[in-house]
Amino acid sequence: MALDFSGRVAIVTGAGGGLGREHALALAARGARVVVNDLGGAVDGSGGSLTAAERVVAEIRAAGGEAIANGASVTDFGAVQAMVQQAMDTWGRVDVLVSNAGILRDKTFAKMDLADFRQVLDVHLMGAVHCCKALWPVMTAQKYGRIVLTTSSTGLYGNFGQTNYGAAKLALVGLMQTLALEGARADIRVNCLAPTAVTRMTESLLPQDMLEAFGPEAVVPAMLVLASEEAPTRTTLCAGGGGVEAAHVTLTHGAWIGSGPQAPERLLAQLDAVRDRRGEMVPANGSEQGTNELRLLREQR
Structure with missing residues (x-):
């Protein structure tokens, strides 16, 4: 069965480059009309420009697709609400959210400034919350929605020097778990994607022999499935280099130890x-x- 997004409208955040760009291009190639959102800042979140988003829009239009650019910071709920309204004014609905925007401010916990911890949480976690909150009434009213939250193996399993990033990314799994339950009656399906990919955020972290095989385009198939009409819900897929795994939060059988002093x-x-x-x-x-x-x-x- 071919995955077809004809008639669907998608918002992809952080879509000016890397994974987000590949996600936006792939959705558009399969018929979706796409809001290409990107603040246009540096890897650490500083600065901003609409140029990156506009370049991706130009690529989509040159290939015969439909897209508009948006430069909202996902940390600004008012700006995110305006982005959703822009999509509604242009196309009348929003079916898919791929929450991909993110920054890195890596340091060991001992050396990390709390402002850097908080900013990473604001972008990854609250950025996703803002997008979901702004879209929830839209998707509830149309009784259809597909939300893909970008988590990470750092959140699932840890990674040295990334306490802020890991905390934010695992929080997104928790967000998914309950949003999926609350959205079920309106056919809003919520999933997480943990990519392994070479982007400007990760190219300095990966060994040389991974750089070719682990391009961001290899993550796209998992995103398309999670964003599709046939998507599961409450599923975390890990993808990179052509491989796909599923991650679960499990509970052991356990043992009864009772209460009392001993x-x-x-x-x-x-x-x-x-x-x-x-x-x-x-x-x-x-x-x-x-x-x-x-x-x-x-x-x-």
């Missing part, structure tokens, strides 16, 4: 059993933790 010592003695991944599950929602703990309790009676 409970800490019992837990320490059974910690390996608690952490044993055999039989682990992917909870359908947060209440399943309590359900599992109730099962452990009842097994002791």
Whole structure:
């Protein structure tokens, strides 16, 4: 089945280069009308220019597609609301959000200024929140929406020198989990994409033999599936170099250690059993933790 976005309208943030540009071009090539959003700043978020977004719009139009440029900072909720209104005024709907805008301000936690920590959270996490919040009533009213949040292996598994980035990226997984539950009745499907790709944000971090195979275009197939009519929901796909994996937040079978003065010592003695991944599950929602703990309790009676 060919993925077709004809008649759909997509907003792609951070689309002036790298992954976002590839996402915008791919959606347009398959028929979507695209809002190409990019602040046009440096990797650390400083500066700004609409030029990068306008170049991508020109590429899309030259290939016969439809696109408009937008230079809003995703950290400015008012500007994000205006971007959504721009799309509505131009095309009357928004079907897809690919929340891709991001910055890096890497340092070890000991050396990191809290302002740099906060700014990375503002762009990655609050930027995505602003876009989702501005689009939620639109997608709810039309009873259709596809949201792709850009997470990272740094958030899922950690990476030296990126506490701010990792915290923001894992927070997006938490955002996805509940938005997907709340959006289900209106057919709003929310997923996460963790890319491994060579962009200006990552080219200095990757070994030479990855530079050719791990271009941003190799991540696009996973994005298109997550943004499509046939998309899953509450799914985190990891993609790079032609490979695709799924990441899950799991819950082990666990062990009952009870309460009382000796409970800490019992837990320490059974910690390996608690952490044993055999039989682990992917909870359908947060209440399943309590359900599992109730099962452990009842097994002791």
